[in-house]
Amino acid sequence: MKLLSTRARAQLWKLQEAVRTTSRERERWLRMLYSSRSVLAASAHRDLWMEFSCADQEYQYAVARLAEFVQGHAAPLQESCDPAV
Numbered sequence: 001m002k003l004l005s006t007r008a009r010a011q012l013w014k015l016q017e018a019v020r021t022t023s024r025e026r027e028r029w030l031r032m033l034y035s036s037r038s039v040l041a042a043s044a045h046r047d048l049w050m051e052f053s054c055a056d057q058e059y060q061y062a063v064a065r066l067a068e069f070v071q072g073h074a075a076p077l078q079e080s081c082d083p084a085v
Contacts, residue, residue, distance in 0.1 A: 008073060015066040022059040029055045 004012065029052040036048065 004073065012069060012073075015062070015069055018062040019059070019066055022055065022062045026052070026055040026059045 029048070033045075033048045033052050037045065040048070
């Protein structure tokens, strides 16, 4: 089985940390949005929704970058594990 290079591992860890960080931020905005839904004015609620939407987009982008990295590195790893090769 072929292992990732040091550079690729560092990049993977960085991408994983970005997913974790954006996930925490997204969850924080979602909790605020949920807990304040009955006490805020409509305009303030819209502002919170916009903040959550931005955090959600950042999270989705981080997940997409991680998925792209994994897909890009999965093929060479599978080829090196293939007994027919």
